[in-house]
Every structure is written in structure tokens, then in C-alpha cells.
Amino acid sequence: MKREIYKGSPVHLFVETVVLPNGKKVDLEIVRHPGASAVVPLLEDGTVVLIHQYRHAAGGFIYEIPAGKLSKGEAPETCATRELEEEVGYRAGHLKKLSAIFTVPGFCDEVIHLYLGTDLKATQQKLDADEVIEIVKMPFEEVMQKIRDQTIRDAKSIVALQLAYAEARTTGLI
Amino acid sequence: MKREIYKGSPVHLFVETVVLPNGKKVDLEIVRHPGASAVVPLLEDGTVVLIHQYRHAAGGFIYEIPAGKLSKGEAPETCATRELEEEVGYRAGHLKKLSAIFTVPGFCDEVIHLYLGTDLKATQQKLDADEVIEIVKMPFEEVMQKIRDQTIRDAKSIVALQLAYAEARTTGLI
Numbered sequence: 001m002k003r004e005i006y007k008g009s010p011v012h013l014f015v016e017t018v019v020l021p022n023g024k025k026v027d028l029e030i031v032r033h034p035g036a037s038a039v040v041p042l043l044e045d046g047t048v049v050l051i052h053q054y055r056h057a058a059g060g061f062i063y064e065i066p067a068g069k070l071s072k073g074e075a076p077e078t079c080a081t082r083e084l085e086e087e088v089g090y091r092a093g094h095l096k097k098l099s100a101i102f103t104v105p106g107f108c109d110e111v112i113h114l115y116l117g118t119d120l121k122a123t124q125q126k127l128d129a130d131e132v133i134e135i136v137k138m139p140f141e142e143v144m145q146k147i148r149d150q151t152i153r154d155a156k157s158i159v160a161l162q163l164a165y166a167e168a169r170t171t172g173l174i
Numbered sequence: 175m176k177r178e179i180y181k182g183s184p185v186h187l188f189v190e191t192v193v194l195p196n197g198k199k200v201d202l203e204i205v206r207h208p209g210a211s212a213v214v215p216l217l218e219d220g221t222v223v224l225i226h227q228y229r230h231a232a233g234g235f236i237y238e239i240p241a242g243k244l245s246k247g248e249a250p251e252t253c254a255t256r257e258l259e260e261e262v263g264y265r266a267g268h269l270k271k272l273s274a275i276f277t278v279p280g281f282c283d284e285v286i287h288l289y290l291g292t293d294l295k296a297t298q299q300k301l302d303a304d305e306v307i308e309i310v311k312m313p314f315e316e317v318m319q320k321i322r323d324q325t326i327r328d329a330k331s332i333v334a335l336q337l338a339y340a341e342a343r344t345t346g347l348i
Contacts (some may be wrong), residue, residue: 006179006187010281011203013180013187018230026304029185030231031205031281055279056192057204062279099321101329103278105229105236107184107205110278112329130200147273148340155275155286155329162336166322 005029010069033110037080038067038156039117040098040164041090046174047137048161049088049120050152054132063136063152065160067112076100076113084117086126088135093119098163103155114160116167140165140174179203184243207284211254212241212330213291214272214338215264220348221311222335223262223294224326228306237310237326239334241286250274250287258291260300262309267293272337277329288334290341314339314348 005013012032019025041049052061068083070076077095085091098114127133138146143161146152152161168174176190186206193199215223226235242257244250251269259265272288301307312320317335320326326335342348 008203029182057283058279099324101327103329105232109231150273155277159332
């Protein structure tokens with residue numbers, strides 16, 4: 001049984017009555033989310049294209065990788081391609097799937113599909129009016145240092161960057 | 175200006191009117207969250223103590239590290255100590271802070287404080303009635319493999335495990 005509490009965007013909130021595997025019946029709050037894709041854009045010289053984005057919930061600008069919600073019926077890879085072009089102005093010749101992660105499994109069903117984007121061609125950034133994004137290019141080693149020193153703090157970005165770094169090292173891209 | 179939409183637990187939802195750095199005025203949905211702590215419990219033989227937890231939002235059981243919300247006024251390290259004992263039945267002689275991450279900065283202000291817990295003493299697991307948790311012990315190398323092969327998919331857990339692995343290798347714990 002589910003009861004709709006609020007229908008907005010991105011937050012679509014329900015309270016759902018669920019029987020847990022231990023037999024207990026509980027009411028759980030759950031934000032139903034369409035899912036998202038995120039891409040680590042890696043240039044040929046080993047530079048990563050990050051964004052520095054204003055996030056009200058985080059209290060200011062934070063480092064992230066390009067990402068966005070799946071449109072209705074959109075495949076994760078199509079979304080990754082679209083968001084990469086819109087947010088940083090690159091088209092990827094190759095996308096390698098890295099993982100598909102749960103961001104907050106305690107109260108939201110969001111899954112973010114993570115990719116490494118390579119063979120990049122510069123196109124045109126196309127931001128929405130409510131997106132405040134600066135592009136920041138950085139050598140991959142510096143990115144990894146900024147994860148360790150807690151400058152980069154966005155969960156999806158850290159997971160994707162760590163997996164992309166290992167992939168790029170294994171395949172000789174860096 | 176903010177308008178309360180729903181006050182539950184853990185979801186406390188607001189719509190807030192915000193002026194972005196680009197001058198545009200927008201209404202943003204935001205889930206205000208007390209924050210949380212999570213711990214990578216590392217035994218002396220290099221084994222990691224994971225949990226396999228039922229998560230309705232994720233559609234079943236997923237691998238995670240012990241974690242939980244901050245109680246009112248609780249310090250992140252105190253919360254980490256408490257959750258470690260409640261969820262897997264260990265007390266940590268030493269907690270090393272790894273990072274403090276944003277899980278979903280697009281619509282929620284949750285920050286999760288991540289720790290590596292070592293010098294572990296077995297105590298007593300104390301689960302809440304609505305927690306369905308199995309303890310799974312695993313060598314650290316196997317944990318890392320399960321991140322790469324997408325068996326472990328929880329964002330906070332992956333970030334903490336990657337940082338803890340690097341820390342444990344650097345300091346000779348594994």
C-alpha cells in the first residue's frame with residue numbers, strides 16, 4: 001500500500017506500508033526518483049573535466065562530475081551523453097560503464113549509472129537557467145589528491161572518479 | 175523563505191525560495207537531514223565486517239557498512255561508535271576520519287561522516303525492530319573486487335571502503 005505525500009521535481013514522496021523479511025510491518029518514507037547518469041570526462045592528455053556547481057543543499061559550490069536525471073524512457077547511456085554535452089560541452093566517442101550505485105537506499109530509490117567518457121570532441125555547453133556551473137579541468141592525479149584531502153566531497157563523483165582512475169590506469173589511458 | 179511540506183523521519187521536506195549566484199530566483203525542494211556516520215570495521219587479520227541489509231528502496235538486500243543517523247546533538251564520532259556497536263557488535267579502539275560526503279546534493283543536505291574503525295573488540299549487536307541485517311565478514315581484497323564487479327553498490331560504502339583500503343595499505347594494516 002502506498003500513499004502519495006508530495007509530487008514535485010525531483011522529489012516525489014510516498015509513504016509505503018511494507019512487510020519486512022523479519023515479518024514486521026512498517027510505514028516507510030520513500031522518494032521515488034527516475035534515476036540518473038554521471039560521466040567522468042577524460043581528455044587525451046589525462047586531464048579530467050570536472051564541474052564546480054552551486055548546490056543550495058550543500059551550502060555553496062562543490063566539485064562534481066557532469067550528471068543529470070534520466071528523462072522519461074531515456075536509456076542511461078543516452079542520458080550520460082546528453083548531460084556530458086549540456087553541462088561541459090563535450091561529446092564522448094566512447095562510454096565505458098563503471099557501475100550503477102544507490103545514493104541513499106535508506107529513503108530513496110535513486111540509481112546513478114556511472115561512466116568513463118573518452119575520445120572527447122568539444123561541442124557547446126547548454127546550461128539550464130537554474131544551473132550554476134563552472135568548468136574545472138584538472139590532471140587525474142590532482143583529482144585523486146582532492147578526494148583524499150576532502151576537497152571533493154560528492155559521493156557519486158568520488159565513486160565514479162575512483163573507478164575511472166583504476167580503469168584508465170589498467171587500460172593505459174593515463 | 176521556506177515552506178514545510180512534510181515532517182517525518184528521516185524525510186523532512188521543504189520547498190525553499192533561493193536566489194542563485196546567477197541572480198535567478200528559484201523554488202527548490204530540499205530534504206533536511208540530521209547527517210549520519212558510517213564506519214569501515216577492519217579486524218586485525220585484514221577482514222572487513224560488512225552488513226547485508228534489507229532496503230525497501232533498493233528492492234532487496236544490499237551490501238553496506240554499518241551506518242546511521244546522528245541523534246540530536248550527537249557528535250559524528252560518537253554516532254559512528256554507537257552504530258558500529260548496534261549494527262555489528264564491535265567497539266572500535268581507534269576511529270580514523272576518512273571524509274565527510276554529500277550523498278545527494280541536488281535535493282538533500284545529508285552529510286555522512288566516514289571512518290575507518292580498528293582495534294575492534296567484540297560486544298553485542300543490538301538491532302532495532304525495523305532493521306534487517308546480516309553480518310558478512312570478507313577479506314579486504316574480496317571487498318575491492320566486489321566493488322569492481324558491481325556487487326557492492328551503495329555509494330557511501332564504496333567511498334568509505336576505497337578510502338579505508340588506501341589508508342590501511344599506507345599504514346601497513348593490510
